[in-house]
Amino acid sequence: QVQLVQSGAEVKKPGASVKVSCKASGFTFTDYYINWVRQAPGQGLEWMGWINPKTGGTNFAQKFQGWVTMTRDTSISTAYMELSRLTSDHTGVYYCARIEISGTTDAFDIWGQGTMVSVS
């Protein structure tokens, strides 16, 4: 079964960091960019950036540069997104989603279930 499974909800204090994982199964991990998308409470979707699992290369939306780190462990087909210097503005649900690196779809076709990060 093709799926992305994310780690569980987190509650953090302001100033802390949090690391969210996204485990891929049912497909070749290195054939897809893993993207991260944020959804603040009651708000819309906001693309944060992606990681290329094959190379480790990353691309971030400008507003997320400096406080988001994306890494991966290809041996366990897992991508990670770490948020640092948390404030209450960072509260929300964080999704991972894949896009085929050399495909034609160029859309987020498989999503993780989301990870709620609460900062208070």
Place this chain on the structure above:
Amino acid sequence: DIQMSQSPSSLSASVGDRVTITCRASQSIDRYLNWYHQKPGKAPKLLIYAASTLQSGVSTRFSGSGSGTEFTLTISSLQPEDFATYYCQQSYSPPRTFGQGTKLEIK
């Protein structure tokens, strides 16, 4: 950054109705436009990519059209499971921006 705007922001309709949602881009994005819907507490689901290509497994009552800066999503005959929030998203250039969403509610 390319700005995406959707209209209307919310819409009330009945089962069996035909509804259309519009998405506009701040500059031409060719046909690099995708549509998703999201139900409360769930992850978004891809419906249409490249403006008009139906994602595998998605009902044929969904259709998309448009190119350049204006796009539409049409649901031909609303079913109860279609009541959700709909988002457009451009894949023309990074950052991959979304519209603000259209909430489709039961009348």
